Amino acid sequence: MKMPAMVRRRMPTLLVLALVLATAGILQLTNANPAASQSLMLISRAASSDPGLDPNAAVWNESASIDVPLTAQQQAYPIGGGSIATISAKSLHRDGNLYVRVEWTDATQDDSTLKVENFSDAVALEFPASASATVPSICMGQVGAGVNIWQWRADSQVGHGDPSERYPNLWVERYPGDGPEFYTARAAGNPYALADGGPVQDLVAASFGNIGPAGSQTVQGQGVYQAGKWAVVFARPLNPGDASLTAFHETGTTDLAFAVWDGSLSERNGQKSVSAFVRIHIFPGDAGGSATPAWLIALGLLVGLSGLGVGLAVIGTRSGAK
Amino acid sequence: MAKVYNWQLGREMDYRFDNGNAKWQFAAVFNTNRCIACQTCTMACKTTWTFSPGQELMWWNNVETKPYGGYPQNWDVKVLDLQEKANPGGQVWDRSVPLTTRAPYGTFDGKTVFETADGLTKMVTGYTPTQEEWKAPNIHEDSATKFPKDGVQLPVHDGWFFYLQRICNHCTYPACLAACPRNAIYKREEDGIVLIDQGRCRGYRKCVDACPYKKSMYRPNTRTSEKCIGCFPRVEGSDPLTEGLPMETRCMTACIGKIRLQGLAKVDDAGLWVEDPTNPLYFLVHVEKVALPLYPQFGTQPNVYYIPPRWVPRDYLKQMFGPGVDHAIERYSNPSRELLAVLQLFRASQTIVFSFKIEKGPKIQELSLNGVVHEIYDDVVVGYDSQGREVVRVGVEEKVFERPQQFTMNTI
Numbered sequence: 001m002k003m004p005a006m007v008r009r010r011m012p013t014l015l016v017l018a019l020v021l022a023t024a025g026i027l028q029l030t031n032a033n034p035a036a037s038q039s040l041m042l043i044s045r046a047a048s049s050d051p052g053l054d055p056n057a058a059v060w061n062e063s064a065s066i067d068v069p070l071t072a073q074q075q076a077y078p079i080g081g082g083s084i085a086t087i088s089a090k091s092l093h094r095d096g097n098l099y100v101r102v103e104w105t106d107a108t109q110d111d112s113t114l115k116v117e118n119f120s121d122a123v124a125l126e127f128p129a130s131a132s133a134t135v136p137s138i139c140m141g142q143v144g145a146g147v148n149i150w151q152w153r154a155d156s157q158v159g160h161g162d163p164s165e166r167y168p169n170l171w172v173e174r175y176p177g178d179g180p181e182f183y184t185a186r187a188a189g190n191p192y193a194l195a196d197g198g199p200v201q202d203l204v205a206a207s208f209g210n211i212g213p214a215g216s217q218t219v220q221g222q223g224v225y226q227a228g229k230w231a232v233v234f235a236r237p238l239n240p241g242d243a244s245l246t247a248f249h250e251t252g253t254t255d256l257a258f259a260v261w262d263g264s265l266s267e268r269n270g271q272k273s274v275s276a277f278v279r280i281h282i283f284p285g286d287a288g289g290s291a292t293p294a295w296l297i298a299l300g301l302l303v304g305l306s307g308l309g310v311g312l313a314v315i316g317t318r319s320g321a322k
Numbered sequence: 323m324a325k326v327y328n329w330q331l332g333r334e335m336d337y338r339f340d341n342g343n344a345k346w347q348f349a350a351v352f353n354t355n356r357c358i359a360c361q362t363c364t365m366a367c368k369t370t371w372t373f374s375p376g377q378e379l380m381w382w383n384n385v386e387t388k389p390y391g392g393y394p395q396n397w398d399v400k401v402l403d404l405q406e407k408a409n410p411g412g413q414v415w416d417r418s419v420p421l422t423t424r425a426p427y428g429t430f431d432g433k434t435v436f437e438t439a440d441g442l443t444k445m446v447t448g449y450t451p452t453q454e455e456w457k458a459p460n461i462h463e464d465s466a467t468k469f470p471k472d473g474v475q476l477p478v479h480d481g482w483f484f485y486l487q488r489i490c491n492h493c494t495y496p497a498c499l500a501a502c503p504r505n506a507i508y509k510r511e512e513d514g515i516v517l518i519d520q521g522r523c524r525g526y527r528k529c530v531d532a533c534p535y536k537k538s539m540y541r542p543n544t545r546t547s548e549k550c551i552g553c554f555p556r557v558e559g560s561d562p563l564t565e566g567l568p569m570e571t572r573c574m575t576a577c578i579g580k581i582r583l584q585g586l587a588k589v590d591d592a593g594l595w596v597e598d599p600t601n602p603l604y605f606l607v608h609v610e611k612v613a614l615p616l617y618p619q620f621g622t623q624p625n626v627y628y629i630p631p632r633w634v635p636r637d638y639l640k641q642m643f644g645p646g647v648d649h650a651i652e653r654y655s656n657p658s659r660e661l662l663a664v665l666q667l668f669r670a671s672q673t674i675v676f677s678f679k680i681e682k683g684p685k686i687q688e689l690s691l692n693g694v695v696h697e698i699y700d701d702v703v704v705g706y707d708s709q710g711r712e713v714v715r716v717g718v719e720e721k722v723f724e725r726p727q728q729f730t731m732n733t734i
C-alpha cells in the first residue's frame with residue numbers, strides 16, 4: 001500500500017510525536033501529572049517557628065521560592081487577564097497547618113469596590129479537591145473531579161463598608177433598619193456579602209459558573225502591599241476534616257495552580273492571569289533536614305526527557321511544514 | 323449561541339440560551355403624553371424596595387427628561403454609539419416586508435447588542451457607567467432643546483422635551499442574564515420577571531455592563547448587583563394585600579398621571595404573544611400598535627411599551643421606539659372608539675386586568691380637528707381579573723359631581 005505523499009514527508013515528525021505520547025502515557029501510569037507545569041515543584045518544609053499570617057515573618061527566609069509563569073485565561077467566557085507574568089510562591093508547614101506565601105508585582109493597590117467601576121486585586125490557589133486519579137481540568141475542575149479554591153481579595157481585607165463610612169458627608173434622613181433583611185444578599189445567605197466574612201474564601205467548583213462556598217471555612221489569609229508588590233499568606237490545617245476539601249499529607253504531593261486578578265484592569269471572574277498546575281510536595285521533619293529523595297530525581301529525569309521529546313516534535317513539525 | 327425569534331425585530335437573532343420564553347410575560351404600557359414627572363412612581367419603588375444602606379444611588383424606577391436627561395447619564399447615547407461603531411451605517415430597518423404580528427415594525431437589518439459582541443470577552447456589547455454617572459438621577463430635568471420666540475405647536479414642536487419613565491423591561495432575551503458568567507440571573511416561567519439570585523451573585527457586574535437600559539445596579543456593601551424585581555409578590559398575588567389576585571406593581575398603581583397600565587401577556591412556545599384582542603396589553607401593542615418598545619434595535623425584546631409623545635421630532639422618536647412611531651402617533655391622535663375606551667383602563671384598578679369588554683354608549687360629541695371629524699361616544703370599558711370576574715367599569719366621559727353647598731369652603 002502506498003502512503004500518501006504528505007504522510008511520507010511527515011514520517012519523522014510522526015515518530016517523534018508517537019514517542020512523546022508514549023512517554024506521556026508512562027508518566028500517567030506512574031501517576032505523574034502531564035498537566036503540571038513540568039519542571040516546577042513547590043517544596044513545603046517544616047518551619048522552625050510559627051509563620052502566622054504575616055507575609056513579612058522572618059521564618060519565610062527558610063523557604064526557597066519558585067517563580068510560576070502566568071498567562072491569560074483562554075478557556076471560557078469571559079476570557080482575559082495575562083497582565084501579570086509571574087507569581088512567586090513559597091510554602092511551609094508547622095503543627096499540622098500548611099502555609100503558602102505568594103507574591104506578585106502590581107503597580108496599583110486596588111482594595112476598594114465601593115464604586116461600581118472598582119474591582120479588587122485578588123489571588124487564588126487551586127487544588128484538586130480529592131486525590132483522584134483524574135486530574136481536574138485546570139479551569140474550575142470537572143464533574144467527578146472538583147477543585148478546592150482559596151481566594152484572597154484585597155477589598156474583603158479592607159472590609160465591607162457602608163457608603164456612609166467612606167463618605168462622611170453623606171446624609172440620609174433615616175434608614176428604616178439595618179438588620180440582615182435589609183441587605184438582601186446577606187439575608188439570602190450569600191457568604192460573599194457578609195460583613196465579617198474575612199479576606200479569604202474557601203470555595204469548591206466542579207465546572208465553570210458552578211463555583212460556590214465550601215461547607216466549612218477553614219482557610220485564613222492576609223496580604224500586604226509594599227514596594228509595588230502584593231504578598232499574601234494562606235494558612236489552613238493540612239487536613240480540614242471535610243471530604244469535599246483537599247487534604248494534604250506529610251510526604252504527599254499534589255497539584256496546585258494559581259490565578260491573579262488585577263483590579264485596575266477591571267479583572268474579575270474568568271478575566272485573570274492563570275498558571276498551569278505545578279506540584280506541591282510536603283516534606284516531613286525540620287526545615288532543611290531532608291535531601292531530595294531518589295524517586296524525585298528519577299521523576300525529574302523522566303520529565304526532562306519528555307521535554308526533549310516535545311522540543312524535537314516541534315522542530316520536526318516545523319521542518320515537515322516547510 | 324442559539325437562534326431565537328425576536329418579533330420586535332421581525333427576525334431570528336443570536337442569543338446565548340434558547341430557553342428565553344416564559345409562559346406569561348410581564349408587560350406594561352406607559353403613555354408618555356400624560357406623564358407630569360411628579361416622580362411618585364420613583365418614590366413608590368424607593369420606599370418599598372431600595373431604602374437601605376448601600377442603595378442610596380439605586381432607583382429601579384426613574385423618570386428622566388429627554389433628550390438631555392438620563393439615569394445613568396447619557397446611557398442610551400452611549401449604547402447607541404457603541405452599536406453604531408460596531409456596525410457603521412448598518413443599524414437600519416427594512417419596512418418593505420409585510421407587517422404582521424411576527425414583524426409588526428418591519429425587519430431590523432442591523433445588529434443587536436448580542437450580535438456585535440465577540441462572545442469571548444463579552445456576551446453583550448455594553449459599558450459600565452461610573453458611580454459619578456449614577457449620582458444625579460434627575461439631571462437636566464425640564465430642559466427643553468430651545469425656547470422659540472413664537473411658541474410651539476403640533477404636530478411637532480420646535481423646542482421640546484418629554485419625560486421618559488423607566489423600569490427594568492423584564493426583557494424576553496435579557497442582556498443581563500446572557501452576560502452573567504455565574505448564571506445567577508433567571509427569568510421566571512410564570513410571569514417572565516427577571517431576577518438576580520442574591521445568594522449566587524458574586525458581584526462581577528457583567529449584568530451592569532451588559533444591560534443596555536442600565537437597569538441592573540451595583541450595591542457596594544453586599545458587593546452584589548440588584549435590580550427591579552417587578553414587584554413579584556404583587557404580580558403573583560402572594561402579597562397579603564392582593565388577596566390572592568395578581569396585582570399591578572407599586573410604581574404602576576401609584577401613578578398620579580394615570581399613564582401606566584401593567585399586566586401579563588400569554589406567550590406561545592415560539593415566543594410570540596398569543597392572539598387575544600381582549601387583553602388590554604395585546605390590544606394596545608398588537609391590534610392598535612399604539613405602544614412601542616424602547617430601543618427595540620438593542621435586541622433584548624423589552625416589555626415596557628410606550629405611547630410616543632406627539633410633539634417630538636419623528637427622527638428622534640424613531641431612533642428611540644423604532645419605525646412604528648408614525649403609525650402609533652396617528653392612532654393616538656385619532657383614536658378608534660375601542661382605543662378611546664381602553665385608554666380609560668389606565669389606573670382604574672389595582673388588580674391586573676386580564677381581559678376587557680366594551681359596552682357601547684351614546685354619542686356625546688362631534689368635533690372637527692385639522693379637518694377630521696371626530697365622533698365621541700360614551701362607551702363603557704369593563705375590566706376582568708385573572709378569574710374572569712369584573713373588577714372595574716369606566717366610561718369614556720368623565721363624570722362631573724357637584725359638591726353640596728356645605729362642603730364648598732375650605733376643602734380640597
Ligand code: SF4
Pocket residue numbers: 356357358359360361362363364385487576577578579580581582
Ligand atoms: S407617577 Fe406617573 S405621572 Fe408621575 S412621574 Fe411617574 S409615571 Fe409620570
Ligand code: SF4
Pocket residue numbers: 489490491492493496497498499516532533534535536537538549622
Ligand atoms: S432591562 Fe436590563 S436588567 Fe432588565 S431584563 Fe432587560 S437586560 Fe435585564
Ligand code: SF4
Pocket residue numbers: 366367368370371382383489490550551552553571572573574
Ligand atoms: S415594578 Fe416594583 S420593583 Fe420594579 S420599578 Fe416598579 S415598583 Fe420598583
